[in-house]
Amino acid sequence: MKPTVHDIASRAGVSLATVDRVLNRRPGVSARTREKVDQAVVELGFVRDVAAANLAKGRTYPLTFLIPSNDNSFMRGLRLALDEARDRAGVERVAIRLVDVPAFDGPALAEALRDAAAEQPAGIAFVAVDAPEVAAAAANVIAAGIPLVTLVSDLSGSQRDHYAGIDNAAAGRTAASLLGRFAGGRQGKVAVLAGSMLVRDHRERYEAFASVMASDFSHLQLMPVLEGRDDPDVVERLVSEIFAIRNNIVALYSLGAGNRGLIRALQRRPEDRRPVVVAHELTETTRAALRSGLIDAVLNQDAGHEVRSAIRVLKAKADGLPVVADQERIRIDIFLKDNLP
Amino acid sequence: MKPTVHDIASRAGVSLATVDRVLNRRPGVSARTREKVDQAVVELGFVRDVAAANLAKGRTYPLTFLIPSNDNSFMRGLRLALDEARDRAGVERVAIRLVDVPAFDGPALAEALRDAAAEQPAGIAFVAVDAPEVAAAAANVIAAGIPLVTLVSDLSGSQRDHYAGIDNAAAGRTAASLLGRFAGGRQGKVAVLAGSMLVRDHRERYEAFASVMASDFSHLQLMPVLEGRDDPDVVERLVSEIFAIRNNIVALYSLGAGNRGLIRALQRRPEDRRPVVVAHELTETTRAALRSGLIDAVLNQDAGHEVRSAIRVLKAKADGLPVVADQERIRIDIFLKDNLP
DNA sequence: CTGAAAGCGCTTACAG
DNA sequence: CTGAAAGCGCTTACAG
Numbered sequence: 001m002k003p004t005v006h007d008i009a010s011r012a013g014v015s016l017a018t019v020d021r022v023l024n025r026r027p028g029v030s031a032r033t034r035e036k037v038d039q040a041v042v043e044l045g046f047v048r049d050v051a052a053a054n055l056a057k058g059r060t061y062p063l064t065f066l067i068p069s070n071d072n073s074f075m076r077g078l079r080l081a082l083d084e085a086r087d088r089a090g091v092e093r094v095a096i097r098l099v100d101v102p103a104f105d106g107p108a109l110a111e112a113l114r115d116a117a118a119e120q121p122a123g124i125a126f127v128a129v130d131a132p133e134v135a136a137a138a139a140n141v142i143a144a145g146i147p148l149v150t151l152v153s154d155l156s157g158s159q160r161d162h163y164a165g166i167d168n169a170a171a172g173r174t175a176a177s178l179l180g181r182f183a184g185g186r187q188g189k190v191a192v193l194a195g196s197m198l199v200r201d202h203r204e205r206y207e208a209f210a211s212v213m214a215s216d217f218s219h220l221q222l223m224p225v226l227e228g229r230d231d232p233d234v235v236e237r238l239v240s241e242i243f244a245i246r247n248n249i250v251a252l253y254s255l256g257a258g259n260r261g262l263i264r265a266l267q268r269r270p271e272d273r274r275p276v277v278v279a280h281e282l283t284e285t286t287r288a289a290l291r292s293g294l295i296d297a298v299l300n301q302d303a304g305h306e307v308r309s310a311i312r313v314l315k316a317k318a319d320g321l322p323v324v325a326d327q328e329r330i331r332i333d334i335f336l337k338d339n340l341p
Numbered sequence: 342m343k344p345t346v347h348d349i350a351s352r353a354g355v356s357l358a359t360v361d362r363v364l365n366r367r368p369g370v371s372a373r374t375r376e377k378v379d380q381a382v383v384e385l386g387f388v389r390d391v392a393a394a395n396l397a398k399g400r401t402y403p404l405t406f407l408i409p410s411n412d413n414s415f416m417r418g419l420r421l422a423l424d425e426a427r428d429r430a431g432v433e434r435v436a437i438r439l440v441d442v443p444a445f446d447g448p449a450l451a452e453a454l455r456d457a458a459a460e461q462p463a464g465i466a467f468v469a470v471d472a473p474e475v476a477a478a479a480a481n482v483i484a485a486g487i488p489l490v491t492l493v494s495d496l497s498g499s500q501r502d503h504y505a506g507i508d509n510a511a512a513g514r515t516a517a518s519l520l521g522r523f524a525g526g527r528q529g530k531v532a533v534l535a536g537s538m539l540v541r542d543h544r545e546r547y548e549a550f551a552s553v554m555a556s557d558f559s560h561l562q563l564m565p566v567l568e569g570r571d572d573p574d575v576v577e578r579l580v581s582e583i584f585a586i587r588n589n590i591v592a593l594y595s596l597g598a599g600n601r602g603l604i605r606a607l608q609r610r611p612e613d614r615r616p617v618v619v620a621h622e623l624t625e626t627t628r629a630a631l632r633s634g635l636i637d638a639v640l641n642q643d644a645g646h647e648v649r650s651a652i653r654v655l656k657a658k659a660d661g662l663p664v665v666a667d668q669e670r671i672r673i674d675i676f677l678k679d680n681l682p
Numbered sequence: 683c684t685g686a687a688a689g690c691g692c693t694t695a696c697a698g
Numbered sequence: 699c700t701g702a703a704a705g706c707g708c709t710t711a712c713a714g
Binding site for chain 1: 390392393395396508511512514515517518519522523525526553670672673674675677678679680681682
């Protein structure tokens with residue numbers, strides 16, 4: 001049988017309360033008693049039943065998530081993932097509060113962070129805009145002792161406890177390798193479509209992409225970045241314009257959102273002049289485009305994984321427990337038409 | 342506050358025992374009482390605290406895993422994942438027993454299944470060999486009411502409750518697309534290296550690979566499969582031989598294990614005559630080969646995910662709970678040198 | 683068919 | 699510095 005606190009207590013000749021104090025490293029126990037208990041723990045190979053402990057503590061974790069009110073498929077997926085997490089919230093004793101914030105808006109995000117912190121939740125997760133006022137607000141959250149995790153897009157500097165998102169530089173490199181190799185020996189130009197160079201994830205993807213392009217595929221020329229603000233209509237216009245003036249675009253990397261607009265522009269392009277395309281996030285739009293061959297590969301981050309990871313990390317931080325970094329690493333999924341789930 | 346069984350009891354005007362009977366659909370409750378309780382549950386929005394229930398039940402789940410004693414990196418990874426699962430076993434109330442069985446050996450596996458079932462565990466997981474005697478043994482396990490899950494490689498027919506592994510046909514298709522596109526316009530032959538056509542995962546990968554090759558890349562000719570028994574030395578010999586007699590091998594798909602042998606053979610090949618290579622499973626060997634450019638892509642199944650999924654499913658089946666198929670789908674990871682974790 | 687009481691493994695006031 | 703007792707939300711004999 002697995003040993004319990006009762007076994008430890010009788011083995012060490014102390015009461016349950018004392019065992020509990022030693023187990024949880026609470027003060028007010030003599031060195032001698034502490035030793036006896038520690039020894040019993042080792043001898044019996046005791047491991048705490050976390051579920052029972054949580055039950056007894058009646059502990060809950062009110063967590064606040066700040067999500068951009070941007071209406072694209074990815075953010076909708078993120079909200080869905082949060083809803084699902086909320087469903088399991090009972091079991092895990094977390095209570096999730098979702099707060100909408102305007103997209104790409106540093107000052108608004110900073111204010112939302114301050115408001116969230118004022119309610120003293122057990123932890124806060126937010127999609128960062130990489131701006132000084134946000135960094136300042138984040139620093140205050142940390143200073144107030146509230147665990148803070150960035151989600152999807154990170155904040156420069158160290159003003160957060162953890163980042164729950166993909167390695168965006170790796171994503172950019174992967175996109176470059178796929179596009180470069182898929183393009184075969186063809187010569188020509190490479191178009192890049194981003195949401196905004198103000199968010200760090202887009203900037204990181206771009207820089208890594210450009211670097212691999214320059215080093216491994218120097219026969220292809222990178223064009224200036226188009227910023228589509230993750231808005232399908234803006235994206236459609238930008239891509240159509242560039243298609244109109246350039247006939248030798250052999251590859252296109254869409255590193256942000258708004259791919260509905262991209263697809264429309266691609267569809268109007270004669271088939272033999274369509275570029276090889278890599279885009280981000282598996283949505284209904286990109287899935288259909290993969291199937292039909294308009295897009296060649298999709299790099300995806302699993303919003304569900306990110307949300308669950310953020311929750312696990314915030315709980316761990318709230319409890320002062322260590323985080324297993326390896327386990328919390330968010331993978332970049334690569335989808336071709338052949339391995340669609 | 343979240344409602345508890347106490348709230349239900351007082352609302353319905355019955356005792357805790359009766360609430361419990363209704364909640365768990367146990368017999369011996371009058372229709373009238375049942376209704377009162379059900380109504381209270383709905384009105385208060387009660388959801389059961391599973392952790393507390395498990396604590397009270399003192400329920401544990403003794404699970405048996407049958408793993409081939411094959412000494413390759415993937416199986417070692419699987420064992421590691423099982424060890425980790427064992428570490429968390431306390432919290433999840435599962436007790437994992439690991440049984441070694443000879444690799445690629447139907448009769449031995451069938452016997453091991455019978456032996457495992459005789460001990461009446463809460464569930465059994467095994468890496469299937471797709472043979473009639475195994476199917477028969479599996480059918481007996483199911484008939485005995487013991488939940489049964491195949492791991493990594495599946496069993497034909499329906500003699501199991503669930504399969505915790507990747508879609509091997511999708512893996513084969515993906516490999517074909519990557520190799521075909523990475524090969525660019527080059528003409529030549531494609532070599533395929535398998536462990537054994539007796540295991541279903543290898544067969545499925547091969548068939549799907551061949552099918553996409555034929556339809557999308559008909560300018561490349563598929564050579565007969567080499568069976569390396571997942572053994573590095575056999576693999577090295579086979580690949581070296583084929584390299585010696587063929588100079589126009591432009592692509593190679595290694596769909597089984599034993600890649601250390603493949604790497605050795607590739608290293609001896611002059612650089613300008615090395616094929617494009619896709620292999621399975623991210624190990625130290627394949628990781629290094631990706632880095633150095635000897636391998637172009639690695640398709641990976643996460644042994645940790647598979648083990649955790651198998652455990653979740655077996656527990657759910659043991660409790661008669663439904664399985665969320667979507668959540669238990671095992672992804673095919675694609676790694677290039679650019680997105681190595 | 684129904685209920686009172688004890689217990690799962692841990693924690694928490696409270697008293698000393 | 700230490701311990702006895704009650705309680706977290708649920709389940710389980712046992713008695714009626």
